[in-house]
Amino acid sequence: MIDSVLFKDFTENEIDKFIEYSDAKIIEYNIGHYIFNQGENPKYLYILLKGAVQVEKIDLDGRRYMVNMFEKSGTIFGEVYLYIDSKEYDYSCVAIKDSKILEIPKEYASSGELEKNPKLLKNMLSILSSKAYFLNQKLLIQSxxxxxxxxxxxxxxxxxxxxxxxxxxxxxxxxxxxxxxxxxxxxxxxxxxxxxxxxxxxxxxxxxxxxxxxxx
Structure with a gap:
């Protein structure tokens, strides 16, 4: 069973049906391989099942800056870009350990299907709120x-x-x-x-x- 905030209060059968209906896939990435690159168009909502990934930004001089790191199983990333039209990734995401990731197609995640399910909607709002809090805390540090x-x-x-x-x-x-x-x-x-x-x-x-x- 996938342990993620997105599926909080879901039964295993409900999760299996969601994965089947959404055409989600589990993809394995070796350490050093990129899940997505800065400048690419968003295609998926990602859920980390195993391993660890790092979100990084490359500046005009080619220097890399770590923006965030995720290593907890069930962590969701890339969700914000699903709700921004014609928006390219501002960051890249690379596996810093051998990783296994559930990829939910953008077509499903942004189609309104999530909003039709009260539990999914509540859980997604919780995720976005937590991310906003994290960014606020980081801003307090860097300022x-x-x-x-x-x-x-x-x-x-x-x-x-x-x-x-x-x-x-x-x-x-x-x-x-x-x-x-x-x-x-x-x-x-x-x-x-x-x-x-x-x-x-x-x-x-x-x-x-x-x-x-x-x-x-």
């Missing part, structure tokens, strides 16, 4: 005046439990996410560690002064 403020806001947003943030990104990806370079990120993390705000570990960061981070 900060200094790199230290960006890092502090990111850590506070990601905080789970008492005082530790488990890093979902490597240094390069994290630097792209908050809008800086890897050397600058590493240098500022070292500075913040020396100042007693954090302790940087291999795959996590301990927050030693949460109140102090709030007022950076």
């Amino acid at each position: 900060s005046a200094t790199l230290k403020q960006k890092i502090a806001k990111f850590l506070l947003q990601e905080l789970e439990g008492k005082n530790k943030v488990e890093l979902r990104y490597n240094r390069e990806t994290l630097a792209n996410y908050i809008g800086t370079t890897r050397p600058s990120l590493s240098r500022e993390l070292s500075n913040m560690e020396e100042e007693g705000y954090i302790i940087v570990e291999k795959s996590s960061i301990k927050l030693m002064d949460i109140e102090g981070l709030k007022y950076i």
